[in-house]
């Protein structure tokens with residue numbers, strides 16, 4: 243079923259009915275303090291309603307502060323955080339969640355993810371996420387950087403299926419089989435490094451499409467994500483980028499153009515391989 247794309251505040255339903263805004267702000271490498279606070283405030287002011295952080299980004303306190311100071315009602319903002327690799331396991335994940343919530347100063351989190359599939363641990367980590375979900379402390383739970391074989395190990399033992407899988411996704415790493423597998427299991431695909439960590443400008447095809455539509459290469463890729471049904475979280479700490487990255491609702495890529503971008507796939511990662519993830 244095609245997913246409807248309307249405007250910056252638009253949402254898609256997750257498997258449990260919770261609505262996820264399909265466009266969010268990523269804050270990896272946004273410094274804790276003034277930088278992240280300002281970036282999140284600019285994003286909320288521009289109409290973003292989804293912020294993606296993680297314990298390991300060490301900026302959860304700033305994210306929470308910005309939301310409180312923004313004047314946007316808490317319930318209108320979708321906040322994601324993630325349990326880091328060293329904290330995985332049942333009890334340690336529960337403690338890590340409490341610490342994230344202490345820093346964010348939130349009562350309920352919108353989405354909590356397992357950051358990477360730590361072998362031998364991610365199943366216990368998942369049980370902890372299921373408990374947090376059952377206790378009403380988080381509205382949706384999911385994973386990140388899980389390849390099909392990780393999901394095949396998790397799904398048979400999961401009482402609650404992951405609602406999201408957040409993965410590296412851009413024209414050099416399209417992984418159509420993994421996308422299809424997630425779709426089949428009603429797991430929302432979410433893109434990290436959607437702007438290729440800045441390398442977006444090196445893509446001739448993307449530059450050509452940008453020129454054709456009078457948009458920026460970053461806007462073309464954000465639009466490609468959304469038309470592919472992928473939730474996307476471009477990162478920026480610059481106000482002009484934050485505003486322009488979300489200005490993608492006045493043009494539409496054709497089916498051929500979407501396929502043309504897909505065809506740039508090189509199976510090439512910019513970040514770590516999930517089978518050899520950061521320790």
Ligand SMILES: NC(=O)c1ccc[n+]([C@@H]2O[C@H](COP(=O)([O-])OP(=O)(O)OC[C@H]3O[C@@H](n4cnc5c(N)ncnc54)[C@H](OP(=O)(O)O)[C@@H]3O)[C@@H](O)[C@H]2O)c1
Nearest residue numbers: 268269270434435436437438439440460476477478479483
């Ligand atoms: N789950 C995971 O393992 C994982 C891993 C990596 C990332 N993530 C999440 O995904 C988010 C996005 O990924 P990312 O941060 O790796 O990379 P990205 O969004 O692909 O690219 C961010 C880079 O592009 C620049 N940029 C942003 N907008 C631009 C524009 N319009 N024109 C030119 N340059 C622009 C940013 O610089 P400025 O800030 O100077 O604009 C920054 O250097 C992260 O912030 C994080 O929330 C998750």
